[in-house]
Amino acid sequence: SDLQKQEERGELLQPLIFVLLVLCSVLLYFKVSLMDPGFVKPEEEEGEDKGQGVVIPQIPGDIKLRRCGYCLVKQPMRAKHCQLCQHCVRRYDHHCPWLENCVGERNHPLFIAYLSVQLVVLLWGGHVAWSGLYLEQSWEWLQHNIFLLVSFLLIFIFTIVVLLLLVSHLYLISCNTTTWEFMSHHRISYLRHSELENPFDQGIVLNLWRFFC
Helix, strand or coil, rough: CHHHHHHCCCCCHHHHHHHHHHHHHHHHHHHHCCCCCCCCCHHHCCCCCCCCCHHHCCCCCCCCCCEECCCCCCCCCCEEEEECCCCEECCCCCCCCCCCEECCCCCEEEEEEEHHHHHHHHHHEEEEECCCCCCCHHHHHHHHHHHHHHHHHHHHHHHHHHHHHHHHHHHHHHCCCHHHHHHHHHHHHHCCCCCCCCCCCCCHHHHHHHHHH
16 A cells, blocks of 8 residues: 555654654643642751752852741742742742743753754744745735745744743753843842852853753
């Protein structure tokens, strides 16, 4: 049959890989949006101070961990309260409206994986849409190809957005900082009073290794 011949020629492999990538993207989306991003729980307060001075020796000693004014838990270093989630989040990066969840200590690596897979899917889909376009300056051509043209334009816009998000996050990860710390450096006590511009930076290689591994 035609299906068997296509399989023998390897023509079914690419569509299968594309479908698997789309499925992986959807699964990562639900995983990141539904999982605990690193909520600070009251029962975890005990021993929270241990190791802080060892991990970040550059932080001034007079800066003490404070209790959150909203949920009243003792905030670890780099944690922030999210008013949309009503929780303090460890290593808070940002609250993502597309995920309806915070991006924090636990789901940040998976968020990067999701963006990466999504970018591959969009680039592949854009290539497929573009390969199906045969540009002609006629009204009849536009009527027959309007859906494909709009699809390509939407894919192009989403590709740019995802690419910029991924590049900006990888840059911040390589510096060992978060979106919140980068945008609000002047308002965060442990950064404002630190002698170093970024006391958490330990070099690109070590920053990336500690984040992903």
